[in-house]
Amino acid sequence: MDQYDGDENYMPQEDDWDRDLLLDPAWEKQQRKTFTAWCNSHLRKAGTQIENIEEDFRDGLKLMLLLEVISGERLAKPERGKMRVHKISNVNKALDFIAGKGVKLVSIGAEEIVDGNAKMTLGMIWTIILRFAIQDISVEETSAKEGLLLWCQRKTAPYKNVNIQNFHISWKDGLGFCALIHRHRPELIDYGKLRKDDPMTNLNTAFDVAEKYLDIPKMLDAEDIISTLRPDEKAVMTYVSCYYHAFSGKQKAETAANRICKVLAVNQENEQLMEDYEKLASDLLEWIRRTIPWLENRLPENTMQAMQQKLEDFRDYRRLHKPPKVQEKCQLEINFNTLQTKLRLSNRPAFMPSEGKMVSDINNAWGNLEGAEKGYEEWLLNEIRRLERLDHLAEKFRQKAAIHEAWTEGKEEMLQKRDYETASLSEIKALLKKHEAFESDLAAHQDRVEQIAAIAQELNELDYYDSPSVNARCQRICDQWDALGALTQKRSEALQRTEKLLETIDQLYLEFAKRAAPFNNWMEGAMEDLQDTFIVHTIEEIQGLSTAHEQFKATLPEADKERQAILGIHNEIAKIVQTYHVNMAGTNPYTTINPQEINAKWDKVRQLVPQRDQALIEEHARQQNNERLRRQFANQANVIGPWIQTKMEEIGRISIEMHGTLEDQLTNLRQYEKSIVNYKPKIDQLEGDHQLIQEALIFDNKHTNYTMEHIRVGWEQLLTTIARTINEIENQILTRDAKGISQEQLNEFRASFNHFDRKRTGIMDAEDFKTCLISMGYNLGENEFSRIMSIVDPNRMGLVTFQAFIDFMSRETADTDTADQVMASFKVLAGDKNYILADELRRELPPDQAEYCMARMAPYTGPDAVPGALDYMSFSTALYGESDL
Numbered sequence: 001m002d003q004y005d006g007d008e009n010y011m012p013q014e015d016d017w018d019r020d021l022l023l024d025p026a027w028e029k030q031q032r033k034t035f036t037a038w039c040n041s042h043l044r045k046a047g048t049q050i051e052n053i054e055e056d057f058r059d060g061l062k063l064m065l066l067l068e069v070i071s072g073e074r075l076a077k078p079e080r081g082k083m084r085v086h087k088i089s090n091v092n093k094a095l096d097f098i099a100g101k102g103v104k105l106v107s108i109g110a111e112e113i114v115d116g117n118a119k120m121t122l123g124m125i126w127t128i129i130l131r132f133a134i135q136d137i138s139v140e141e142t143s144a145k146e147g148l149l150l151w152c153q154r155k156t157a158p159y160k161n162v163n164i165q166n167f168h169i170s171w172k173d174g175l176g177f178c179a180l181i182h183r184h185r186p187e188l189i190d191y192g193k194l195r196k197d198d199p200m201t202n203l204n205t206a207f208d209v210a211e212k213y214l215d216i217p218k219m220l221d222a223e224d225i226i227s228t229l230r231p232d233e234k235a236v237m238t239y240v241s242c243y244y245h246a247f248s249g250k251q252k253a254e255t256a257a258n259r260i261c262k263v264l265a266v267n268q269e270n271e272q273l274m275e276d277y278e279k280l281a282s283d284l285l286e287w288i289r290r291t292i293p294w295l296e297n298r299l300p301e302n303t304m305q306a307m308q309q310k311l312e313d314f315r316d317y318r319r320l321h322k323p324p325k326v327q328e329k330c331q332l333e334i335n336f337n338t339l340q341t342k343l344r345l346s347n348r349p350a351f352m353p354s355e356g357k358m359v360s361d362i363n364n365a366w367g368n369l370e371g372a373e374k375g376y377e378e379w380l381l382n383e384i385r386r387l388e389r390l391d392h393l394a395e396k397f398r399q400k401a402a403i404h405e406a407w408t409e410g411k412e413e414m415l416q417k418r419d420y421e422t423a424s425l426s427e428i429k430a431l432l433k434k435h436e437a438f439e440s441d442l443a444a445h446q447d448r449v450e451q452i453a454a455i456a457q458e459l460n461e462l463d464y465y466d467s468p469s470v471n472a473r474c475q476r477i478c479d480q481w482d483a484l485g486a487l488t489q490k491r492s493e494a495l496q497r498t499e500k501l502l503e504t505i506d507q508l509y510l511e512f513a514k515r516a517a518p519f520n521n522w523m524e525g526a527m528e529d530l531q532d533t534f535i536v537h538t539i540e541e542i543q544g545l546s547t548a549h550e551q552f553k554a555t556l557p558e559a560d561k562e563r564q565a566i567l568g569i570h571n572e573i574a575k576i577v578q579t580y581h582v583n584m585a586g587t588n589p590y591t592t593i594n595p596q597e598i599n600a601k602w603d604k605v606r607q608l609v610p611q612r613d614q615a616l617i618e619e620h621a622r623q624q625n626n627e628r629l630r631r632q633f634a635n636q637a638n639v640i641g642p643w644i645q646t647k648m649e650e651i652g653r654i655s656i657e658m659h660g661t662l663e664d665q666l667t668n669l670r671q672y673e674k675s676i677v678n679y680k681p682k683i684d685q686l687e688g689d690h691q692l693i694q695e696a697l698i699f700d701n702k703h704t705n706y707t708m709e710h711i712r713v714g715w716e717q718l719l720t721t722i723a724r725t726i727n728e729i730e731n732q733i734l735t736r737d738a739k740g741i742s743q744e745q746l747n748e749f750r751a752s753f754n755h756f757d758r759k760r761t762g763i764m765d766a767e768d769f770k771t772c773l774i775s776m777g778y779n780l781g782e783n784e785f786s787r788i789m790s791i792v793d794p795n796r797m798g799l800v801t802f803q804a805f806i807d808f809m810s811r812e813t814a815d816t817d818t819a820d821q822v823m824a825s826f827k828v829l830a831g832d833k834n835y836i837l838a839d840e841l842r843r844e845l846p847p848d849q850a851e852y853c854m855a856r857m858a859p860y861t862g863p864d865a866v867p868g869a870l871d872y873m874s875f876s877t878a879l880y881g882e883s884d885l
Contacts, residue, residue: 060090174202
């Protein structure tokens with residue numbers, strides 16, 4: 001395709017702009033003259049014209065004016081500056097308008113037009129001619145060039161010496177032009193006197209008559225056509241298209257003034273419905289567009305309080321913001337179906353919303369919203385669980401770290417003492433035993449260090465926000481632990497070296513130290529366990545903790561016996577010291593543990609036991625209350641969920657097995673809808689129970705398979721389904737009243753539809769619909785069936801609703817004498833004319849409807865029409881579209 005050819009739909013490959021032939025001066029001359037005359041024939045309506053086609057369009061002003069005249073539409077406001085940038089802007093506005101009409105402007109840029117490129121300018125004008133003068137020509141299912149050629153062949157068929165096969169050499173003798181004029185206006189030319197061997201006379205006759213009587217300017221020169229071996233096809237086609245528009249616009253209109261009011265009212269109402277649909281769809285899609293990013297935001301907060309606020313915001317969205325949008329979505333679908341029904345009844349084309357605003361587009365966007373909403377709720381709950389776990393672990397880490405740090409305080413200084421260098425033999429042995437007890441104590445604390453490291457690791461894996469400080473503290477503990485191990489090993493080796501010089505040791509002190517150390521560790525561990533925080537989610541978990549606590553309490557008597565035994569050893573040591581006057585300074589050289597400390601820790605353990613009992617009892621009560629909330633929600637959900645499913649199935653059966661008149665069906669459905677709406681308080685009550693469950697941070701419920709989300713979705717689907725079913729019956733009533741269908745006919749339509757609705761879904765697929773038509777006597781070919789499907793399924797979904805079925809059947813059976821009535825009424829208004837003047841129309845109609853009608857008619861009046869007049873064909877096409885009238 002050449003770089004400035006138009007849309008390939010109306011310009012075949014053989015009509016591509018020939019780059020070589022363009023250099024032919026004769027061709028260029030013909031195109032310049034023809035295209036200039038064609039442009040001036042339209043520009044003169046605006047009171048202007050052009051002299052040089054590539055110069056006068058350079059600033060874009062006359063180009064934009066030309067497009068406004070031939071399209072009847074307003075373009076963007078032009079730039080009035082004289083600079084090159086202003087000219088390019090104006091030309092771009094014109095090119096954008098052409099492209100907006102579905103025309104491909106390949107490689108035609110504003111710069112070439114502004115620079116006065118003749119080739120590009122001629123190509124652009126040819127594209128405009130094709131789009132606005134030739135593309136819409138249609139004759140017997142052919143269009144554009146083929147349609148124009150077929151029209152010429154049909155009109156000139158009766159004339160001898162005329163054989164129109166193309167748009168170049170077939171017109172050189174001029175008889176083709178004369179034949180077209182004589183066929184429509186025989187009084188203007190005496191065709192019998194024309195001779196094929198006198199092309200100059202024939203051409204000049206046709207051109208003069210067309211200019212004088214048909215208002216078709218001279219776009220060709222007889223000398224150029226005769227002297228050129230092959231006249232320029234595009235110039236001839238442009239000129240011939242003017243004949244087509246001149247003669248095809250002389251037909252009578254199809255409507256009458258007594259139907260104008262009704263048509264205008266319906267058109268205005270439908271246009272208002274379209275505007276309402278577009279606005280409602282835009283608002284709903286904009287709300288979905290704003291809401292989805294909020295639901296898709298997965299940036300976690302660092303604290304439980306912040307995450308709880310996010311959860312509360314989400315609950316507000318569910319309770320307050322989403323329900324009105326659900327109603328808007330349902331109302332949007334109802335308005336769309338009602339509008340389509342009214343358009344079919346008015347014999348108007350089906351309404352096609354703007355791109356991206358179809359009902360299916362809204363349903364897809366709504367599905368994306370539901371997906372984001374579900375993922376957001378799951379994320380919120382998981383994040384709350386994670387933060388709860390993190391807070392618990394962090395507190396446990398701080399407790400264990402504090403206990404360990406308190407134990408290690410001063411241990412390094414103690415291990416670094418060199419007191420064994422000046423000690424006596426007995427003191428050395430005491431130091432060695434004391435060190436052995438310390439090593440035992442050190443080993444006993446190894447488990448706590450490992451627990452601290454494990455908790456820190458888990459906090460890191462769960463992405464705890466204060467992990468750096470936890471890691472630093474854990475590292476200090478580990479480094480200190482390694483240092484203690486090294487110092488312990490070093491002191492042990494020193495004492496062992498000295499031990500060879502020592503022989504005496506106090507076994508009793510040693511026994512006390514060995515028994516006191518593990519008991520002391522046991523008491524420290526018991527105190528730690530009794531003060532340990534816990535988190536549970538079920539009664540079974542709290543019962544497990546209670547059982548473990550009872551088992552611990554059962555060990556207390558045996559522990560008390562061990563305490564008494566240890567204190568007995570100390571008492572025996574004191575007795576021996578007192579008896580034998582041992583110089584021990586009243587302290588145990590092998591351990592720092594003393595009876596007072598043991599008694600104090602034992603008292604602390606006994607004090608913590610009842611506190612632990614109380615904490616477990618309180619948690620057990622809380623879990624019992626949570627279980628009660630679970631059962632309370634489950635009892636209602638297990639009733640409401642099946643009820644919704646049953647109602648959905650009943651509506652499905654009702655929509656297929658409807659009996660009685662449409663009014664009876666509508667009354668029954670509305671009563672059925674009322675009974676469903678009256679069930680709403682139970683849904684609200686269930687919402688309240690669900691709110692209590694969420695506030696209690698209950699994350700699972702083993703007593704039911706229904707979640708609040710299931711109930712909400714089912715309820716919304718139930719309300720939408722009953723509303724759609726009622727809307728279908730209302731549309732059927734509109735169709736029945738408009739088409740005059742009896743109740744018996746509707747029953748027959750319903751019986752046929754249900755018989756071939758094999759899947760019992762209330763909608764037939766294409767194959768079932770085809771079988772139904774064949775059974776009713778239709779002789780269907782592929783083209784005929786495709787035509788019927790375009791009527792009943794304008795959205796090309798491959799499905800046929802009952803409403804579309806009865807629309808089609810009523811249209812097939814309706815009495816179609818409207819054309820004769822309209823013709824008779826039109827003749828009454830027109831009199832002996834073939835048109836109605838605007839003033840006459842204004843006298844017959846209310847002022848607002850008359851102005852509306854005139855605005856609708858403007859694009860359909862031809863260039864040669866009487867000013868302010870509406871002919872029969874233009875009036876019919878404007879009001880009804882391409883109909884049978």
